[in-house]
Amino acid sequence: MLPQLGEVFRTHGYEGASLTLITAATGLGKGSLYHLFPGGKAQMAKEVLAEIDQWFEREVFAPLRDSADAQAGIGQMFKATDVYFRSGRRVCLVGVFALGAARDEFADAVHGYFDRWREALASALERAGHARGEAKELSEDIVAGIQGALVLARAADDPKVFSRTLARLKRRAGGR
């Protein structure tokens, strides 16, 4: 349910995700949707954002923060990122929200997602041997680089742009 919902928001943005598109994607009528989400579209988006946050917390942020081998945690991040974004065929819903007018309504979720990603990555980079300031800079470069690569890959309609850029970011992070 939430994954299908997420796909609609991802593809059409918050404004563009009409209830007609949502009913088509989920197979549920409006009545059912409002039974499940009394708060309407805003609640749907909030729950989708929360689910995404949980996924990244489990698959990306926690490994970055908690891996005994910091470099392995970073490797897991790149692997999970590649899977999640379907090697560049899928766009980042939080990034889409961040660029649009929806950012203000979902400011906490949008802000938290990127901030915790950057912070967890900086912690791993520091434990992997980078100086504190350098790790902070590099973490910003990498998270920005991933988001930018998604923009470019979709603009060019060529997922390879994402794969290539991700591979170079991994090298800069010290990955093999």
Next chain:
Amino acid sequence: MLPQLGEVFRTHGYEGASLTLITAATGLGKGSLYHLFPGGKAQMAKEVLAEIDQWFEREVFAPLRDSADAQAGIGQMFKATDVYFRSGRRVCLVGVFALGAARDEFADAVHGYFDRWREALASALERAGHARGEAKELSEDIVAGIQGALVLARAADDPKVFSRTLARLKRRAGGR
């Protein structure tokens, strides 16, 4: 006229830019708008994209391709980019379109913008002394980095994220 129109599309995306918002931003009634743009919203977006393309062609792409001093051309690109995106307070309209469903309708403009940017930058980097393959990779990193920095800056509601990242990209390009 086109700049005000562009600001609405930038802030609200193609889907979110309603004629009500557009009339408010331009001060023109619907009648006047359809007199100027018989093709409606689609034509407005197309002309805005064309104007943006011209601006970047003149201020960014041409200097990158034609500067006798390649490093000076790259410096001009970073300067113009910082000005255009208001040091991170403004988002990239073409990037917004690229991420959304509007990409398909405006595929040529979206694809051309990023491709020509990357290509012009690669040419300058090569003339500045980078090996051909390295220049191509670096140009992709830099254009993606700029787009990603815009996403992060808007997500954090903090333009400094953009300025910092832009400064590091400039350093990687060999800028002082």
Next chain:
DNA sequence: GTCTATAAAGCGATAGAC
């Protein structure tokens, strides 16, 4: 060239039958 009025369709959301 700009306005107001209006059309037709789509929007988010609700009510109520089943």
Next chain:
DNA sequence: GTCTATCGCTTTATAGAC
């Protein structure tokens, strides 16, 4: 819990006065 019907509003777009 899911559906259909419908509300009230907004959407894009057009017509026609000035």
